[in-house]
Amino acid sequence: MSLLFTIFALVFVTQLISWIGQSVLLELVYAVHLRVFHAATAAKQRKLKSDILVLKSELLRTSAQDQFAKWAKLRRSVDKALADLEKLNGEISARKSAFALRFHSVIWVLTTGLQFAVGWWYRKAAVFYLPPGWFGPLGWWLALPFAPTGSVSVGMWQMACKRVLKVGERVVKELSAVRVAEAEAETKEKEEPAGAPAN
Template identity: 65%
Template sequence: MSLIILIFALVFTTELISWVGKTVLLEIFYSLYLRIFYPQNAAKQRELKTEILNNKAELLKTSAQDQFAKWAKLRRTVDKGLSDLEKLNSEISTVKSAFSMKFNTALWVSTTGVQFVVTWWYRKSAVFYLPPGWFGPLQWTFALPFAPKGAVSVGMWQMACRRVIKVGERMVKEFASERPDTNAEETAEKSKTS
């Protein structure tokens, strides 16, 4: 893979992750992780929630004054279910915090860390060369910090890629936010007044 495409892919991946959001990705991968490595805890949590909701619904239907024995038994069942659920949630929370730390570390290493390594490794390499005289005396700035004169350095190429991707993201968001039905209503109103 050429250096120009590698750097663009790394920057695009990093920006895509920031656009989607780390918390969204964390929740997706955590739910997958929980179902693969802790299926009994996830299943038990779902069962407890369902059981508690069913018992609460029955408790609400039961009169505390007319059927006190049944109401008290249901109340104890709901309370026990809630305490079991709280204990299970704390266990799952511990697993989630450990997973979150590992996931954020892996995400940082695979995006930002790799960009640092690539920038350092290819710091004296040219991504590509500019035609002579295109930018006049400013041409040396594209080679900063260590690339040969007349070339575009890895750092400058990363900045250019990031800027183009950000502009593209903004254009997509603006395009997506425009609603065609709103423009059709405005056109219809203008034709009525004309």
């Protein structure tokens, strides 16, 4: 029974990652990674952004004709800060690209790779046995590729779990769409005046 739940958990985690989206997870994990392992760089980037905003607002308040020396000095400061920020953003972007490659590799290994490994390791094992005669002569099909006849193989169980989760996802989306439509209809009815004629 532990094999049954292990495979279901692997398929569920894979589908959960699919539902959330790898790009969303990457952004969340990278934000945490940046704050934990590169806190000084993140703080420097935030400080540069706030300094640029302050300098730009001061530059906008300064007249280029009446106070040209001050305006030119502020303009040079803004340009230098923007160049520093662009250089820092380039470093962070390169670091993020390397992190994204490692992140996608780890996600693949923990989901798809692990499913392949479990499927290969337990290729001859039966996840569970079916009562005799349930599927008649097609019972051998559920045992493909190498499990004993009359049983459900790891590969078939993975496919069944994935299919059930996808159907469940579709049902939840349809139910939530119906609820949203009902909520919109209720708010529309409340907004219409009581004496207004119905179309």
